[in-house]
Each structure stands twice: as structure tokens, then as C-alpha cells.
Amino acid sequence: MSVAAERDAQPLGEKLFQQIVDIINSGEIAPGSELNEAALAQRFGVSRGPVREAVRRLQGIGLISREPYMRARVISLETREVIELFQMREALEGMACRLAAENMSSEEAARLLADLESDRNSWTTGQPSRAFDFHSRIVEACGNRRIIESLNGDLHQLFRLYRRKSGMDRARKIAAYQEHWQILRAIINRDPELAESMMRSHIARASANLARTDDAGVPQINWSGTPGQG
Numbered sequence: 001m002s003v004a005a006e007r008d009a010q011p012l013g014e015k016l017f018q019q020i021v022d023i024i025n026s027g028e029i030a031p032g033s034e035l036n037e038a039a040l041a042q043r044f045g046v047s048r049g050p051v052r053e054a055v056r057r058l059q060g061i062g063l064i065s066r067e068p069y070m071r072a073r074v075i076s077l078e079t080r081e082v083i084e085l086f087q088m089r090e091a092l093e094g095m096a097c098r099l100a101a102e103n104m105s106s107e108e109a110a111r112l113l114a115d116l117e118s119d120r121n122s123w124t125t126g127q128p129s130r131a132f133d134f135h136s137r138i139v140e141a142c143g144n145r146r147i148i149e150s151l152n153g154d155l156h157q158l159f160r161l162y163r164r165k166s167g168m169d170r171a172r173k174i175a176a177y178q179e180h181w182q183i184l185r186a187i188i189n190r191d192p193e194l195a196e197s198m199m200r201s202h203i204a205r206a207s208a209n210l211a212r213t214d215d216a217g218v219p220q221i222n223w224s225g226t227p228g229q230g
Contacts, residue, residue, distance in 0.1 A: 034073050061157060082210060101191060180202075
């Protein structure tokens, strides 16, 4: 089933949730910006009720903040909070990567390698890219349902927002591809210890890069249509 077909089959609330998340992750609504429920309802051709419910869910996972008597806003975390979020990712994704090296089938690894190369070709040539998320694929292959629910559930949307910001740096994006390739090679070679170590180092570098860009300002490079690579 295609992504479009899957979304058509989703309940309205889930569909709206994903649509609003996509708008936020695309950068159309920047961190710190107000979220206008009436405008969103008009945009998606629905009443305010379902939009309000989707916004409440976004608030529940920490992607939206709302002060009393104020409109909802996309979060804008302090550098310290972002670093803490990435430290959580480092620990959990490191273990996920270790488990993936033990559990991922050769066929899964071959498909992931092909998709990694296809994604790289799309953003280096400027061609439109289909949705590809290296990190969520690794997590899904780990086989630990607790880790999968933690990293690929609602919290994943918060990770995506700041991974996208990290991936706006061209130099970081190129380096991240090389790191992804090395992580996958460790998985293919069935080396859990190396795979975990590489994933933890990869996320730590992405966190350090994000902290630097928060201090100096994110480079204004157009990577539209491509997900963050951190």
C-alpha cells in the first residue's frame, strides 16, 4: 500500500496529526511560531474539533506548547534541553543498533543499504526524495518492542524536528551519510559492539553540531524535501 493510500485509510484524527507534523517538520511553521487552529481547519477542510484534538496530542508529546489564554506554539527548546533529548537517543539507539546487528536479516540489511544509496543519490542530484528514515529502520529491526515504541512512537516526531535542523548543515549531512554507511557495514558484519559504538558516536556528533548551530545560527541551506540526517 502506498503512503498516500495508507493515510487515506487512517482515522481523521490520526490523519490530521500526521499532516500537522509534516507541516512543522517541513519548516513551514518554524519553532516558536503560533499554530492557528482556525487556519488549519480551513486548510484541511475540517471543523475546529478534530484540529484541536490533534493539537492536544502534539502538546502531549512536547511538540507544541500552550500557555493559559494563549495560542499553541511550536516548541523552541533551549540548547540544554535539546542536548538531553539527544543523550536519550544516544543511549536507546545505541542499544537498538546493537540488537539490530544481532537480529536484522541479510535481506533486510541489503534493502536498507539499497535505500540508503538511493536516498543519497536523490539529495546529491537534487531530485525529489521519497520518505526515508535510516534511524527508524534500524530501530524497527532491533526487535525490542519497548525501544521501538519509545523511539518510533509519538516521541519520534520530536526527534525528527531537531534531526532536520541538524541536517540543514551541508557538511554535517555529507558526514552523516558516511557514518550511516559505516554503521550499516557493522550491522552487516554482525558486530554488535562496533555497531552500538558507531551509532552512539554518530548521535553525539549530531548533538554537538546542533549545539554549535544554536549558538551561531543554523546555516541557511535549502535541503527541502529531505529529512535531517543526524
